Amino acid sequence: MTAFTPSRRFFLKSAVASAAMAAAAAPAFAKAKIKLAPDPFIEKLIKSMTIEEKAGQLSIFGDSVRFDGAPINPTPAQTSTRQQVYDDIAAGKMTGVFNGIGVEVGREMQKIAVEKSRxxxxxxxxxxxxxxxxxxxxxxxxxxxxxxxxLCYRTARAAAIEGTAKGIHWTFAPMVDIARDQRWGRVAEGAGEDTWLGVQIAIARTKGFQGPDIKADDSMLACPKHFAAYGAGEGGLDYNTVDIPETTLREIHLPPFKASFDAGAITTMSSFNDIAGVPSTGNRRLLTEILREEWGFNGLVVSDYTSDEEMILHGYAEDGPDVVVKALNAGTDISMMSHLYNRHIPDLVKSGRLSLAVVDEAVRRVLRVKKAIGLFDNPYRSLNVARENADIRRPEIVALSREAGRKSMVLLKNEGNLLPLPKTGKSIALIGPFGADRDNLPGPWTVFPDYPNCVTVEDGFRSAMGAGAKLTVVKGSDVEAPIAGGIEAAVAAAKAADIVVLHIGEAANMSGEAQSRVDISIPDPQLALAEAVAAVGKPMVVLLKHGRALELEGAVKAAPAILCTWFLGSETGNAIADIVFGDHAPQGRLPVSFPQASGQEPFYYNRRRTGRPQLTDDKNYKTRYREVTNDALYPFGHGLTYSSVSYGTTAVSSANLGWTGSIKVTATVTNTGSRRAHEVAQLYVHDKVASITQPIRELRGIKHLDLEPGASATVEFTLTPADLAFVHFDLTTAPEPGRFEVWISPSATTGTPASFDLAKA
Structure with a gap:
């Protein structure tokens, strides 16, 4: 197969994503749901295999030969010698390896598999x-x-190009878990709290990883994870139990998975958590009844890292053999890292405790996936020596990283139009632990970081400000500990400067797996630094580094300008400088709600209304905390530009929507400021009365607008009854007739609704 080679124009083209585009991201490369058909070649191969070889095809291990990165998991993955690994490959004891890169040694390993194994x-x-x-x-x-x-499609495509250049066929991504509790560290890996947005991004990233042809040399197999509801762990605690009704499971947590499979994903990963007491890796309801029988998925399921073995600690399996029986019967095809399938499948089949037919079906799924991506036709696909260096850090990919960084930042606040800053004429003090920091730039879950090529914020500022830059950089404090004399040095720098830029927040190791936080505020040493610097009285811009929504307090909350900068990757410094100095304007919108206090978590915009909402000034005996209102500090969808934008009245094309018809929802959006603006108009709906209480609002569409000063544009969305559907107690999905409210607004909490009635069927 000829690899798809994207052009510079492909990576740098302007991204104007509408709801329709989101539903079919990058339509030129769209791939329909992939069905893996019965295959005589595979059936013949299965019949020829020993039970030990079948167990090997259902086992995957960490790559101790090509490992070239940072350890991620606590269980030692890199313990075998090269010769031990080569002997195991020759003996057929593994289906593959993960988290290693390198083409030359990859070819060696593949040669053993296809020439020396039986x-x-x-x-x-x-x-x-x-x-x-x-x-x-x-x-x-x-x-x-x-x-x-x-944009998500294009960055996933670029990641696939680099990944396959280094010898990777399969990525354990995208993570499509919906996360409504910001205490959970793995919020960083997903698309946030909203299911509709999560679906659009799941589709885009799946198609981006896989490209137009999954047999192509630069196609990387997607693996949406973690199936399912991993983001709903109680208390925002990683690996924790999930206890939700199946209506909620289907309404909130399953749609991004279904969308990924419909977009072409043929693998998925089971989650660590249990649901109502049944661990996902052993959950037949999830992995067989819903995934395969209801949805028609016939790809493979891989366990998460030792999640099969962990069923023992859950108290769901008695021992290793019991794990294997329950996991395979549930529908988990590949065991990751536990060695239990290799150890126990042969004896379990021989004793009759495990059906050979169940084992064969799991092997069949694995071999079908390998054939679908072209490995039987060309075992050395994505092991091209010529590509290994040529396709790493291509200029257009680096430029895309910078573009993505710019478009990801969210301007929370900009009093007095403090931003953008002038490049010349004013002196700037860049204060905080991240100003000159390089170690945290790639962010959490970067297995193969390229630290030397990461651009620090200091680097980006100096490049933007030029040779005569009036820039002083002072650390002030470490991330979680004070520095002797740090605050004094920071205060001195602030006094000597015209403007302070305070870069504070979380280190990379404070977000991601196993990094749940009780308190999602900025660490105390940095808060003390912020208070001391703010007391100097100079104009202050806060740049937040973070992998979740944060609680903001004190001088940070009061700062006149606050910019969310997340973990932006290789081009962090250049991207931030692009926004801070006004070469580009911010256009990001919050995919998660910022709470007023950590104790509000879990907090999300599309919550249900209670019988005692705060609709009056009387706050007694209402759904409330004593200390704060029920509002977000910054709501889902919020984000400012460097101009001012106004929204006209939301209007509907008809007061009635027929059961098989459609309705137009419109509003006029105007740039009332003096600078060009990129605005993201959002469509929200609310079902006022239903047989199951419905969320206050739900996102149903987005439109990107570029508006010159004084210009207006009419935004139009189309709604059908399908857009108003919800999951019922009988697990069917359908709308109900009645009154609906609809908003076109810049966030989930603004605007005045229009209304219409959905007619009966």
């Missing part, structure tokens, strides 16, 4: 390529803030 079955090479390989992009949560599925 079955000649090729290996599959996988990795956690979450937001880039050597060129890192914004963390997925940050990129979701672009509200731009087309």
């Amino acid at each position: 079955t000649k079955i090729p290996m599959i090479f996988a990795a956690d390529i979450i937001h880039g390989l050597k060129t890192s992009f914004p963390i997925p949560l940050g990129e979701a803030a672009s509200f731009d599925p087309d």
